[in-house]
Amino acid sequence: MASPDRPSRGKEPASPGENPTPGEALVERVFALLSSFDSENRALPLAGLTRRTGMPRSTALRLARQLTDVGALERLDDGRFVIGLRLLEIASLAPRGHGLRAVAMPYMEDLFHVTGQHVLLAVRDNHQALLVERLSAHDAAPVRFRVGERMALTTTGVGLVLLANAPVGVQERVLQDFVAGEGDTTIRTPEELRRSLAEIRRGDYAVARRLDPAAPRTTVAAPVRAREGVVAALSVVAPSPEFDPTAYVPAVRATARAISRELRETEAAG
């Protein structure tokens, strides 16, 4: 699978009036425009695209029209733009996204029905985790993360598992940037984080507690391994304090191992 360690990208908008050199700047502009959308802004008028990218109105309109022509954007009846199905079609071929998900899904289903809690699958992308799949019941206590969204490596169960198994360089960088008390978890200092990562490697699972009094949560997470090492993390997230996390550790670990085995068999067959 692809390395999760490509150089990090800036998401700063291009400065207004900047002159695009054909080619390089245009690919960046295309992705700056596509990155204008977020979960609070799934539909944007031209003015929104202009404001969020810093592009001149004419440039934003031309790009948006071209992206609509290829199906990467779609246009609503009211003139606003939304992300199009063509991108879903292409993105579904990402080995670290839907490819992994296709193998993991039946096992996640099993875990979901045994536990009745949220089941999450995430991969690492540089210094963040990205949620690839989430199964939730109708009546489950809401969790903040949606599929395709980024999560911190230091404050989530899947993130901690991914961080504990990341290259030393990534770990050191994250430890360096760690802000004490961030994310309202039980890990408050870089020293505690370092200790936690060592424990996670030793036990091959993580327990993370979110202390937010409005919605306290406990997560049990375990690594998913392909031939090249840890490629994903699986977790069960449940409301505290009703939930005794130790009860789910064997189920989460066994399911993560089942997914790992099938991933390796799939790789061997491919």
Added chain:
Amino acid sequence: MASPDRPSRGKEPASPGENPTPGEALVERVFALLSSFDSENRALPLAGLTRRTGMPRSTALRLARQLTDVGALERLDDGRFVIGLRLLEIASLAPRGHGLRAVAMPYMEDLFHVTGQHVLLAVRDNHQALLVERLSAHDAAPVRFRVGERMALTTTGVGLVLLANAPVGVQERVLQDFVAGEGDTTIRTPEELRRSLAEIRRGDYAVARRLDPAAPRTTVAAPVRAREGVVAALSVVAPSPEFDPTAYVPAVRATARAISRELRETEAAG
């Protein structure tokens, strides 16, 4: 939601040596390159990108590198390119993809566990259906379609429901193009297809039978409605002849209605 009737796009590769005019041609080239990947070719070397796009090697390499820089592609250790997580992140914001899926998923889970069969959710995109979600058990008889893949409107249960509820122009166009006997279903002629569409509208559900002797299948499908009309189709696919499709009609219809109601509530709230 966006109209599923944008003009259809060609997927022909650019002719070799063609000179890109900056802007327009480049957006097309970016998507020609991203469209080189398919489910049999999730990882492509530079030579594969060159061959599949018809682009000069230098152009393909430059574009692939720029796409890797923004995370739209990722590069494997062996030098091959794959679709990157950045596209999954952007695509997850498509209202007709993950937006719809997020609402539908818990209900699809319910249907999956009541029936134990494949549960599919698809939307129409021009003259095809696109599979947005599929739930399948470990031991389910394999179905051909994967998430993000296109399906015919005339040979699948979800496709028939979407077609029966499409604008007259789309229906006439599809009827015109219909090749008798295509897809090995019980609908063999344009007249039979026309009659089936009328029946589906009357009954508000479809039963489709695939006759393939190696893997006979029956599908029960029903429409999902938002405020602007039918936006998706939900189905249960099960092996024939073990499966009596009439048994699942009420469950599929009730689940499609539950998703529809929640979609309208979500729209009203948004």
